[in-house]
Amino acid sequence: MESKVRVAIVGSTGYGGVELIRLLQAHPYAEVSSVISSSSAGEPIASGYPHLSEIRRDLLDDVDPAAIGAKADVVFLATPAGVASKLAPQLLEQGLKVIDLSGDFRLPQSGLYEQWYGKPAGDPAYLEQAVYGLSEIYGDQVKDAAFISNPGCYPTATLLGLLPAIKAGWIDPDTIIIDAKSGVSGAGRGASLGTHYSELNESLKAYKLNKHQHTPEIERFVSDAAGREVITTFTPHLVPMSRGIMSTMYAKLTKERSDEEFVELYREFYRGRPFVRIRPVGVWPATKEVSGSNYCDIGFAVDKRTGRVTFVSVIDNLVKGAAGQAIQNLNLMMGWEESAGLQFIPMYP
Ligand SMILES: NC(=O)C1=CN([C@@H]2O[C@H](COP(=O)(O)OP(=O)(O)OC[C@H]3O[C@@H](n4cnc5c(N)ncnc54)[C@H](OP(=O)(O)O)[C@@H]3O)[C@@H](O)[C@H]2O)C=CC1
Numbered sequence: 001m002e003s004k005v006r007v008a009i010v011g012s013t014g015y016g017g018v019e020l021i022r023l024l025q026a027h028p029y030a031e032v033s034s035v036i037s038s039s040s041a042g043e044p045i046a047s048g049y050p051h052l053s054e055i056r057r058d059l060l061d062d063v064d065p066a067a068i069g070a071k072a073d074v075v076f077l078a079t080p081a082g083v084a085s086k087l088a089p090q091l092l093e094q095g096l097k098v099i100d101l102s103g104d105f106r107l108p109q110s111g112l113y114e115q116w117y118g119k120p121a122g123d124p125a126y127l128e129q130a131v132y133g134l135s136e137i138y139g140d141q142v143k144d145a146a147f148i149s150n151p152g153c154y155p156t157a158t159l160l161g162l163l164p165a166i167k168a169g170w171i172d173p174d175t176i177i178i179d180a181k182s183g184v185s186g187a188g189r190g191a192s193l194g195t196h197y198s199e200l201n202e203s204l205k206a207y208k209l210n211k212h213q214h215t216p217e218i219e220r221f222v223s224d225a226a227g228r229e230v231i232t233t234f235t236p237h238l239v240p241m242s243r244g245i246m247s248t249m250y251a252k253l254t255k256e257r258s259d260e261e262f263v264e265l266y267r268e269f270y271r272g273r274p275f276v277r278i279r280p281v282g283v284w285p286a287t288k289e290v291s292g293s294n295y296c297d298i299g300f301a302v303d304k305r306t307g308r309v310t311f312v313s314v315i316d317n318l319v320k321g322a323a324g325q326a327i328q329n330l331n332l333m334m335g336w337e338e339s340a341g342l343q344f345i346p347m348y349p
């Protein structure tokens, strides 16, 4: 039997990293060969995550690009903004394949990144090499890529919900409003005032209104689908649950359409794509119905009275919104079946 492709995870002690470990444990063609930490090198990964006891006995490696290259063929960067912009070039220059889960390479110009992330951008030459890994839309480019910029969690749910209708010309892109809710694991493992239990429990909070860093990412790909520049209103909310994103989106119809027509358009658009499921008329998805899985479920409601359509799109932020989508991209880059290692049904209840 051929040996498995070796995968290193930088940021393996974070939520995205540990979800990669969980999913890759069952992957038929890839194995985790190195778990890397900038703050706990030398310690067992299981010391911070007892649920990995007896499963992962390995010690955390340091962030040393040459040492990473010696132990891996592919590197996942599950690191905070500003890390991949420095690390990815050093890994790519060694001929490694790189999949970056952060926002460092998702925006088309350095100036936009600096404006929305408030940090210096990476080298524009690498920005040009990065392929946006929303594989249901850009899968042909993903197949030929060595460097993937994995989409953000909110943009994944939002773009999969909106792009077929925009491409078909069924909605007016200038009227789109995006109202999204995320579970708290979207903010990572680090503790903060806004995410601790008594601040969050039994509460629902809007945040970063008109300032969220995923706004220009959404606008970039909505504009790409519309064939012209589009700007949108995007409001994220924090919900007291661990996992899940729901993106509820509203837009004006360009012509009268029925729910049945939307279902048919979307089923045709995503035909053969294993991870997007279109709900029948009148059945809207809930985050629990995709939890722990790589699915994105989408439902619609046309309102004849207002001439608008409402889209409801749900994902698990740590799976389709991060680690699962990253593995889906790995599968396509390596020429494996798209769903390798990702064929599990959601956890329910
Ligand atoms: N959580 C989510 O749902 C999603 C997250 N993302 C993105 O994925 C990335 C990871 O997110 P998430 O796992 O939630 O975040 P976490 O905060 O949980 O984990 C990030 C990890 O990065 C490591 N790290 C911090 N600084 C450095 C550094 N200078 N060099 C190398 N490693 C470093 C830390 O581990 P250590 O101290 O051990 O090095 C930390 O555990 C982020 O960019 C996030 O925005 C994208 C989509 C969804």
Ligand SMILES: CC(=O)N[C@@H](CCC(=O)OP(=O)(O)O)C(=O)O
Binding pocket: 081, 101, 102, 103, 151, 152, 153, 182, 183, 184, 185, 186, 187, 213, 214, 236, 238
């Ligand atoms: C709930 C929550 O706090 N979510 C995070 C998502 C962060 C993220 O995924 O950021 P990048 O994709 O830009 O790396 C936030 O809103 O900032």
